[in-house]
Each structure stands twice: as structure tokens, then as C-alpha cells.
Amino acid sequence: MAIKSQPQSPLPSPPHSVKICHKMAETPIRFGILGCAEIARKVSRAISLAPNAVIYAIGSRSIEKATKYAAANGFPESAKIYGSYDAVLDDPNVDAVYVPLPTSLHIKWAVLAAEKKKHILLEKPVALNVGEFDRIVEACESNGVQLMDSTMWMHNPRTVKMKEFLSDPAKFGELRSVQSIFTFTADQDFLENDIRVKPDLDALGSLGDTGWYCIRAILWANDFNLPKSVTALPGTIFNKAGVIISCGAALQWEGGKVATFHCSFLANLTMSITASGTKGSLHVNDFVIPFEENQSSFSTATESGFNELVTGWVPIPSQHTVMTDLPQEVRMVTEFSRLVKAVKNDGAVAEKMWPTLSRKTQLVIDAVKASIDKGGEALIENIEAAIIQITRIELLWMGRDAGQTGGVAGAPNNMKMDMLMNMFRNLGSGGFATPNNSNDIK
Template identity: 70%
Template sequence: MVETPIRFGILGCADIARKLSRAITISPNSTLYAIGSRSLDKAKKFAAENDFPPSAKIYDSYEAVLYDPDVDAVYVPLPTSLHVKWAVLAAEKKKHLLLEKPVALNVAEFDLIIEACEANGVQFMDGTMWMHHPRTVKIKEFLSDSEQFGQLTTVHSIFTNGGDEDFLKNDIRVKPELDGLGALGDIGWYCIRSILWVVDYELPKTVTALRGAILNEAGVILACGSSFEWEDGKTSTFHCSFLSNMTIDITAIGTKGTLHLHDFVIPQEEKTATFSAASKTGFMELAKGWVPLPSQYVVTTDIPQEACMVREFSRLVKSINEGNSKPETVWASISRKTQLVLDAVKESIEKGFQPVQVVA
């Protein structure tokens, strides 16, 4: 028996929507059903260039996608400043919601979105793709091994990706009226999420932005960092920047082991991902080298991580639509914690790098 795929509509023709269109096509339980743009010609061009099936609906507005009764779910890659309006309307029209990150400009907006999803019984998930890669599961196994990794002491995360002159002047991510969170929202979101993931989503007690944050003339963050502190003594730092060469690292250090990951957001190869883990390491006699050497692990996947994300989201949607389950709330909880910490970093920057308490 052939499984009926989840029918996706996409709001807008953002560049990231090209990646998700491909993921929806690759995922075995989803299909591209509709695309909506403020320009019909733009929507037609997008559909033609991204292998939409001939039967796909092409609309000249976002509303038309949401009012189509045959659309099961929508992917929303619009600028963050537009998320509340369109995400809430999508939920009200009973469309399950895959929403690009950062989810909102602040936690108050985030809560409006989740309240709409909960009130209308629709599934929510943000677009943090790396969490769905099978490598992520393997790494967590190492971090959870008390014999190999021990107790976590500190974690550090970096995501830098230098933009060219055109990007730094014209991209929506440097425009306060479109994506006012800048680098903090776009790539700092990944750093914050990675730290929370390592600590099993335990919120830090205190967030202190690091001095040296760089803002453009419009006040949008181009580079920043922060330190986090927990009541039990754990610490962490992150750095994100549109002004430095691409680096995408996580280092997690325990009492017995160390994890190194150099491409956590997007693996260097689509279907093969690696990480390094060291346990109970020390120096050889006369410090001639390390013993034992860190182990290199390779994890393969049959489909890319973004298709893994779509597959999992579609599985949840199908179960809800068939009456077998209610929406899975863990994704909203994880996203909200990420948003809370992001808000605290931004507040610390605005307060002259003073410590800010994180309140759930």
C-alpha cells in the first residue's frame, strides 16, 4: 500500500527555500504541493527551478497557500519580522508549521506563535536541521557515557561565516526592519542551540555577553559572543560572526573525555559526517605525544539532514492527521529555551555587557 505523502506549501521564495524544496522532494513521506509568493511570476520561476511537480499549485500570495484546504503543512522561510503574522495565520488555518529560525524576534513573539499552534492542534518545529542528522544521536551517546566522557565541565561553540560587501550592505540579515537579530539570530541561534543540546537543555543561570560585539550603522549585530554560567559550576562560551572565515565548531569537555566537532551545522560532506572523541587521554613519557589518541568516527546517512528533518516532521504530522497522536511539544520547548537565551544575550549587549539572569 502506497503511503499518502504530507502535502507541503511554501510561503515565499527565499534562498533557503531551495534547500528545503529539495529536502521535501527527497523525503519519502512528503511532497511539494504549493508555492506562494507576492509575485506570480516569481513563484512560477521558483517552482520551475526547484523541480516542483507539474501538479503543484502556484499562487500569487501567501494567503492563497494557507487557504488551500489540501495543504497539510507549510514551511515558512520569511524574514523573522514577518514570522508572527504568517505563523499564527498558518496555525489558525490548521496548517502544521515548519518555521525557519530564528523563530521570532523575542520570546513574547515566540509565545504568540506557540499559543496559536497549541490552540489549533498543529505540529510546530523549527528549521534547525543538524539536530536530525544521525551523527547527532551518536555524539549524544558519547556525551552521555559516564565512563568515557564523565561529567560535563565546559562547552564552546563557534559559527562564523564571512559575508562579502554586498551581503553586509544588502542582505535581509543585516536589515533591522527584516531580520533585526543579525548574526546573533541567524548563526548565533545554532551556537546557543548546540550548547543547550550538550547540557540536556538545562537553562544557564546567567548570561554575559562578551565585550567586542560589532554592530552595523543600523544597529544590527554583525559579530558577538557570550559566556553562560550554571549553578552547578558548568560554563560555556560561544562566538558568531558575519565578519570572519567560516568556522563551525563545538568542543565539549568532561572530566574524562573531550568531543571535537568541526562542521556541526552543515557537514562537510552531505552523506558522511565525522567527529572526534578522546577519553582518559594524557601525555606519553617525556611528553612525546598523546595516549591514547582521539578516535575518529564516521556516520553515514541515506538522505541529507534537512530531508531527515522533513521526514520526522512529516511523520509527526501524519500521526496527528490520522488521529493517532497529539502534537509533539518537545520541539516547541527546545525552541523556546533557545529563544530565551538568545534574548538574554541581546539584552546583555544592550546593557553594556552586564550579566543577565535567564528566567524561564
């Protein structure tokens, strides 16, 4: 949730149970940070705690602001302070950049970063539409740099355990439905001034912010298979500038499998996933940000029923707690840095799985937005083809080069289940496993 604001207090120290990692003897990945966004405070802390990364530089349009930001957030004294984003990208010692800028600026600065051979950790939503994201991916592929979005919960070891349950035919069966909610009650200052409600900065509003997480959760539960249809639910709320501040949608797959989500800046803090299968169900109350950073939990039920007098459940759902030695955002930075090191030092090809997951999430966001714009009309059959066509029309209307879209037109629509499971299992040891061959993702 990127927000441009001044830090108000020092970053908290990790709880006693969170392991503080000392930097590896080998050279860590050197990060440059573009901008002084509020979310960058959290990611900066994650970089500091990661065993294979270090904050090397920060750039802002104001060098005074960058200097104050670095001091307030405990940046190392050796960190370079620059008065522009370009200066960070021009520094030959910067290996990777974290980009928490407003979404409307992603395409410019992510493409420039890729052209300067900087690996990119990109805030979500990754772009205003999939056409823009394809241009970012194309730049990254052309320059051999790693791209990953900063969806932190994907790196939590709880995610592994939840996926194992959803994949168990005896305990969960076949997935039938998913519901996801991410809402929070924004104050009046947020609703009037935050970048997420400004059409020129983050035009997707709550759909691109909290909705990103809901859609990612739904796709994750569905093994990242794209839906057959996407229909915006009635009741979308816009602010005076026409930016979405509350919305929802229904998604459908072959065979009657369905999902719904609700995202909003107008309802109490809720971060839930409920997945129902033919034999079991799963529920999690804090999937985006765990209640505690050193542990997280979820509940499962299998073959649920009622007792004889229908006064209670039999059996009662089981609670599962998963401990972690590092917060999920630190695991994200650690995994990203591992991938960057493999490219930088070992000559590996940049991992394509992460941009693929980002692209699928963006495709569904685009489909929801298109359905909202059409008054709730469903986008049916080939979601990707429909969105690409809409994007081409929009780019032409904006005077952009429509031929630049489709940079990863060959990106897969399905991912093999066995490969996904291997990737999720490897989260437990610090991150997703890198496929032996990127062509294995089909």
C-alpha cells in the first residue's frame, strides 16, 4: 500500500523472537530506493534485516527530504543520498532498486531502471494496465534484469502450509469457491489527499491497492488459472474525482467454480480468505499483514457436520500456527536478492515466474475495471484477449504506441500444479524455488 508521506516515528525494532540476520560475508545486493514513500519505511527495514541485502542509496526530488528520511529511518551512514531518481539509476554500484512510486510513474521509472541494468522490486499495483506492465516486462527481459512485485504475504511460510491443505484431495477435495476481503476505514485526510485517491497518481484506487491482494489470493487458490468470466458487483463507490474507493467482483471458472472479493477504503480493517472445497474449508483472518510478524495462523475443517441435536459442529475446525524467524517482507527481500545474485554473479536467466504472477493479477484487475466501466457487464471467455484489446484502444486514444503492448504475449495462462507446489514448499526455506528451466512454466 504505497503512500507518499513523511515518516512520523522511528522504525520499531523486531520482536525478540525475530532473528536479526548479520550480513553474509559475500557482497550483499545493494539497493537503491526511489522516493520517500511511507511503505518504503517497512521495506527499508526489511532490507536492513535481510542477510543478503543492504541499503546503498536513496533518491528523492528533494535532497533535503531524502536526507531527513534516511536519518529518521536508520539508514546506514554509508548510504548515498541523491536529489533525483536518475542519480540513483546512474550509480554503477546500485544493483537493484525498490520502486514505491505512484502507479502512474511505474512505467517510466521501471523501464528506465531496466535500461540501466537495475533489478526491480516493484510496488503493487505494478501498472495502470497490463499493456503498461508488458512494456516493463519487455524492458526487463531485454536487459536481463529480475522483476518482482512486493506482494509480501506470498513469502510467508504460512502460505506454504495453506497451499498444502488446499492441494490435499483427502482433506480439502476440489476447490469450489473463494471469498476474499481487504478493507480499511480511511480517515478524511486520506480520502481527500492520499495518492491512492488521486486520478493522476493512482487511478485504480482501492481496486489497485487492496483489491490487488484479494485478486492475488483468489488466483493463488486457483493455481493461477485465469477465470472464464469477470463481473463487477453492483455498488461501486467513486470519489469526486472518479477514483474507485470501494468495489467488488465475481469471477467464474469452468465447472461452476466461483470467487468473489470486496475491497474498500470505507470499511473496518479486514483481511480474510475463505476457500471451500468438496471435502474441506480454509479460513484466514489476516492474510495480508499477520496479527504478529513472528507467527501467523489459519483454520481448516474437513468433512464438517452437526452434532445429533444440531447445537454445534462436529468436528470443530482446527487451528494451525506457523512460526517464522523472519517477517514476510524480509523473506521477500531475501528471495529477491537471491534471484538477483544468481543473475548478477552466476549468469542465471532472470526468473519469469514472478512477472507471470504479477501479469495475471493485473489482467484480472483490468477485467474488473473494464466491467465497472461498462456498468457491471461481464467480461466472458478469453479474459486476456479482451483486456489486451481494451488496452490497445486506450493506448491509441492516449496517443501511445500500441505496438509496444504485448511484450510478454506468450506468457502462460496455466501453471503446472506440481511446479507450483514445489515453489510453495520452498517458501519454508526462505523463498520460492527457481524452476530449473523457465520454459517449464506452461
